Amino acid sequence: MKNTVTTLQKQKMDGDKISMLTCYDYSMARLMDEAGINVLLIGDSLGNVVLGYEDTISVTMEDMIHHTAAVARGAKNAFVLADMPFMSYQTSVYDAVVNAGRLMKEGRANGVKLEGGAKVCPQIRAIVDAQIPVCAHIGLTPQSVNAFGGFKVQGKSEAAAKQLLEDAKAVEEAGASMLVMECVPAKLAELVTKSISIPTIGIGAGSGCDGQVLVYQDMLAMYSDMKPKFVKQFASVGEIMKQAFADYIAETKAGTFPAQEHTFAISDDVLGKLY
Numbered sequence: 431m432k433n434t435v436t437t438l439q440k441q442k443m444d445g446d447k448i449s450m451l452t453c454y455d456y457s458m459a460r461l462m463d464e465a466g467i468n469v470l471l472i473g474d475s476l477g478n479v480v481l482g483y484e485d486t487i488s489v490t491m492e493d494m495i496h497h498t499a500a501v502a503r504g505a506k507n508a509f510v511l512a513d514m515p516f517m518s519y520q521t522s523v524y525d526a527v528v529n530a531g532r533l534m535k536e537g538r539a540n541g542v543k544l545e546g547g548a549k550v551c552p553q554i555r556a557i558v559d560a561q562i563p564v565c566a567h568i569g570l571t572p573q574s575v576n577a578f579g580g581f582k583v584q585g586k587s588e589a590a591a592k593q594l595l596e597d598a599k600a601v602e603e604a605g606a607s608m609l610v611m612e613c614v615p616a617k618l619a620e621l622v623t624k625s626i627s628i629p630t631i632g633i634g635a636g637s638g639c640d641g642q643v644l645v646y647q648d649m650l651a652m653y654s655d656m657k658p659k660f661v662k663q664f665a666s667v668g669e670i671m672k673q674a675f676a677d678y679i680a681e682t683k684a685g686t687f688p689a690q691e692h693t694f695a696i697s698d699d700v701l702g703k704l705y
Contacts, residue, residue, distance in 0.1 A: 447640065451470065452647075456500045471512075473486075489515040491533075527556050527557055547596070566598075598611075608631060619632055619638055634660030
């Protein structure tokens with residue numbers, strides 16, 4: 431069954447937790463889709479884990495469209511959600527609608543995600559008015575890392591917690607159909623989840639949210655030097671891959687690969703006529 435804003439909303443109403451993972455290419459999209467992941471997020475985290483940038487700020491619209499289109503080609507049932515990169519929506523409401531439209535038309539996304547609370551409600555409202563589903567993102571918003579002074583848990587003080595709750599209600603009122611909360615105290619995230627009618631997706635926000643999202647390279651332990659506190663490593667895929675690469679090198683050097691079953695034959699008669 432195809433995942434849509436309607437089916438995701440029903441999951442919240444039924445208490446059926448939503449699964450979301452980041453995804454950046456066709457082959458991984460096929461695997462996740464076949465596994466039954468509800469939402470594939472083409473996060474601007476691709477800047478870090480795919481393109482090797484130091485942060486997400488360097489990611490462009492062209493980067494996002496390219497990777498979103500690849501994921502969309504591999505997703506048959508999953509909802510394809512594309513991040514709006516830094517400065518693609520902050521400059522004006524007009525730019526926000528144009529760039530959201532590009533992710534839908536050129537990237538074939540099913541919806542877009544943008545960071546911020548009440549301050550970006552004019553953009554959310556305009557994008558929704560253009561019939562484009564929007565997922566908001568509050569708490570730790572990586573595009574604002576320079577303003578935050580680093581990657582820090584958000585909403586710990588009374589004022590900050592109140593602002594986060596107000597932001598959640600504001601984006602819902604503006605028309606957002608989903609909300610990501612990142613690095614937010616678990617009890618606060620649970621309170622927000624109970625205070626709004628749209629699905630909440632947590633990352634470092636506890637189990638009280640309506641669903642969870644992780645960067646797939648993190649949950650598969652593909653990088654040995656990177657493990658945020660909120661990540662559970664469900665498989666050590668990085669080590670498996672490195673061992674496979676090492677085995678390939680060893681067999682190539684030893685001449686044991688390719689073996690006979692990996693090669694194509696030619697008749698001796700044909701071969702003899704070549705000398």
